[in-house]
Amino acid sequence: MIRIGVIGCGNLGRGVERVISLNEDMELVGIFTRRNPAEVSTLYSHVYSMDRLMDFKDKIDVCILCGGSARDLPEQTPLITEHFNTVDSFDNHAKIPEHFQRVDEVAKASGKVSVISVGWDPGLFSINRLMGEAILPQGRTHTFWGKGVSQGHSDAIRRVDGVKLGVQYTIPKEEVIDRILAGEDVDLSTADKHIRLCYVVAEEGADEESIREAIVTMPNYFADYETRVEFITEEDFKKDHTGMPHGGRVIRLGETSPGTKQAYEFRLSLDSNPDFTASVSLAYARACYRLAKEGRTGAFTVLDIAPKYLSPKSDLDLQRDLL
Amino acid sequence: MIRIGVIGCGNLGRGVERVISLNEDMELVGIFTRRNPAEVSTLYSHVYSMDRLMDFKDKIDVCILCGGSARDLPEQTPLITEHFNTVDSFDNHAKIPEHFQRVDEVAKASGKVSVISVGWDPGLFSINRLMGEAILPQGRTHTFWGKGVSQGHSDAIRRVDGVKLGVQYTIPKEEVIDRILAGEDVDLSTADKHIRLCYVVAEEGADEESIREAIVTMPNYFADYETRVEFITEEDFKKDHTGMPHGGRVIRLGETSPGTKQAYEFRLSLDSNPDFTASVSLAYARACYRLAKEGRTGAFTVLDIAPKYLSPKSDLDLQRDLL
Numbered sequence: 001m002i003r004i005g006v007i008g009c010g011n012l013g014r015g016v017e018r019v020i021s022l023n024e025d026m027e028l029v030g031i032f033t034r035r036n037p038a039e040v041s042t043l044y045s046h047v048y049s050m051d052r053l054m055d056f057k058d059k060i061d062v063c064i065l066c067g068g069s070a071r072d073l074p075e076q077t078p079l080i081t082e083h084f085n086t087v088d089s090f091d092n093h094a095k096i097p098e099h100f101q102r103v104d105e106v107a108k109a110s111g112k113v114s115v116i117s118v119g120w121d122p123g124l125f126s127i128n129r130l131m132g133e134a135i136l137p138q139g140r141t142h143t144f145w146g147k148g149v150s151q152g153h154s155d156a157i158r159r160v161d162g163v164k165l166g167v168q169y170t171i172p173k174e175e176v177i178d179r180i181l182a183g184e185d186v187d188l189s190t191a192d193k194h195i196r197l198c199y200v201v202a203e204e205g206a207d208e209e210s211i212r213e214a215i216v217t218m219p220n221y222f223a224d225y226e227t228r229v230e231f232i233t234e235e236d237f238k239k240d241h242t243g244m245p246h247g248g249r250v251i252r253l254g255e256t257s258p259g260t261k262q263a264y265e266f267r268l269s270l271d272s273n274p275d276f277t278a279s280v281s282l283a284y285a286r287a288c289y290r291l292a293k294e295g296r297t298g299a300f301t302v303l304d305i306a307p308k309y310l311s312p313k314s315d316l317d318l319q320r321d322l323l
Numbered sequence: 324m325i326r327i328g329v330i331g332c333g334n335l336g337r338g339v340e341r342v343i344s345l346n347e348d349m350e351l352v353g354i355f356t357r358r359n360p361a362e363v364s365t366l367y368s369h370v371y372s373m374d375r376l377m378d379f380k381d382k383i384d385v386c387i388l389c390g391g392s393a394r395d396l397p398e399q400t401p402l403i404t405e406h407f408n409t410v411d412s413f414d415n416h417a418k419i420p421e422h423f424q425r426v427d428e429v430a431k432a433s434g435k436v437s438v439i440s441v442g443w444d445p446g447l448f449s450i451n452r453l454m455g456e457a458i459l460p461q462g463r464t465h466t467f468w469g470k471g472v473s474q475g476h477s478d479a480i481r482r483v484d485g486v487k488l489g490v491q492y493t494i495p496k497e498e499v500i501d502r503i504l505a506g507e508d509v510d511l512s513t514a515d516k517h518i519r520l521c522y523v524v525a526e527e528g529a530d531e532e533s534i535r536e537a538i539v540t541m542p543n544y545f546a547d548y549e550t551r552v553e554f555i556t557e558e559d560f561k562k563d564h565t566g567m568p569h570g571g572r573v574i575r576l577g578e579t580s581p582g583t584k585q586a587y588e589f590r591l592s593l594d595s596n597p598d599f600t601a602s603v604s605l606a607y608a609r610a611c612y613r614l615a616k617e618g619r620t621g622a623f624t625v626l627d628i629a630p631k632y633l634s635p636k637s638d639l640d641l642q643r644d645l646l
Contacts, residue, residue: 018579018580019579019580022459022460022461022579023460024460093646096642096643096646097639097642097643100642117646122646124454124458126645126646127630129645130630130631130633130634130641130645131447131606131630131633133634133645134606134609134630134633134634134635135447135599135602135603135606135633136345136602137345137346137347138345181592247586254602256341256342256345256594256595256598256599256601256602257341257342257595257598259594260594260595260598261594262591262592262593262594262595262598262599262602263570263590263591263592263593264590264591265588265589265590265591265592266588266589266590267586267587267588267589267590268585268586268587268588269504269585269586269588270585270586271579271582271583271584271585272579272580272583272585275579275580275583275585276458276579276585278579279458279459279577279579279585280458283454283457283458286457301642301646302630302646303629303630303631303638303641303642303645303646304629304630304631304638305629306626306627306628306629307450307453307454307625307626307627308453308626308627310453310454310457310458311453311456311457312457315626315627316420318453318626319419319420319423319624319626320419320420322449322452322453322456322626323416323419323440323445323449323624323625323626
């Protein structure tokens, strides 16, 4: 059994707890938190204070770090990789090389393996951006996100005066996707390729027009986008908008000779973003464990890991059943 | 520059010749044939007799073997791997483990790298079958082929009495795909998931009903399938049915908890099957070359190779631009 420790009990940590039992070769040792463990409720797992993590040095094979990329992971991943093999989901694209470098030095010094930036973007989408481009060197790669809930944009809505509850869905423009798949060389910005749809429950007596105006003109978040705001009742909000669906597509539209179009597409449609990201993290925790068993050390990204490491099956079974 | 040799000048070999110039780090040294080189016409390449291959021992980095899986590759791949790094597209699924074993022994003894069973199925589809299953252990994987031309089935049609020209398209049943993507756990055979559509030009005076009957009742090829036969003129055949489009989808429909559906999908829509397969072979020829440079030896499949090896970009560029 691969013994997994979960660091942090937000959406991703709770996702790992929900899905780990689907993997017959894994067990969850415990969830570690900086909060008071007595105040953290879980499905079935032991919750420990982060201070106790070192007691588990020989009882955990891989730690999955479920903190945030802004403040937690830049410190946590190097620190914990001094003592454990780690998987994180660092998703601040611009700072990945710097994060990789820092974690790689620690991991090489401590003899551990750390797989960073695991999930679906960065993660599975990155693999497909790379493969699409490598196989079809002449072409254009498009990434679409959604339909799905953006946490950052939902938070931004909820900070607007007069908003009681709010959620934002990022929705790809289907007509743009259709043009790409029909072979057109479309060169559009992310803002031109997506719609932002907001469902808002207004406080009693709040002015809906002012709320709408505050949202659609908000710089960085909404101003550049086609943004729609719909006001709904609290009852409808709780019925229809508390899930965390997401998904998206990577499309590489290449030409192998003039007029010969070759379309490569990867697509996810997820009822639960945290549970799927947790599932990806566990598959890469398996890879992390196996690389460590082989004596490898250092930082890895999903681009550095052969597919077979994700599967519990033997090389021969993979050749026979899946190739 | 990675110096490529092409062995065989059928559809795949000619595809390599057409697409190699899209790869700035590669050059085609020559095409090697068992036929009389003087009788083989190419776009621009030198054609050599197979007997001369050994003269190029130090002039070719990777040989791409473009022969057939039934008769050519089981012999050719081990033989040529004694002297060259090789990539083949061995696609007899049932015999892959045996082929791998034989090539692996030769490659380890000769200090070469051989990447076998490269293409899109086996190949890219295999990677996605593996990843879908590893990430979503509870679920079902569906492979659909088409819409595209099946060479084997087209050949079978052309052997029927009274058939002058014929082509067979494998077409996935869209209604089955829709049910799967809507979350239904569909358990159907390949025959139940595809239609076989045949376009036939009959010889003058031939009886169309007899031809239709001979096709739709043909065991192994058509009898188990929903098969449609349409008779067309030679003119229409030459206008509309001489290309080699193909494609398909791998869909993993998983559940991470009861009712929480997660759909993972990989899809190809190809105007030219040979040119795309050639493009995949060249990306894996790059991987083959780089693995050999690292001192690795033996046989590999696409499941054994990390994505980064396919790209000419540095690790740092990949982290910055694609992750």
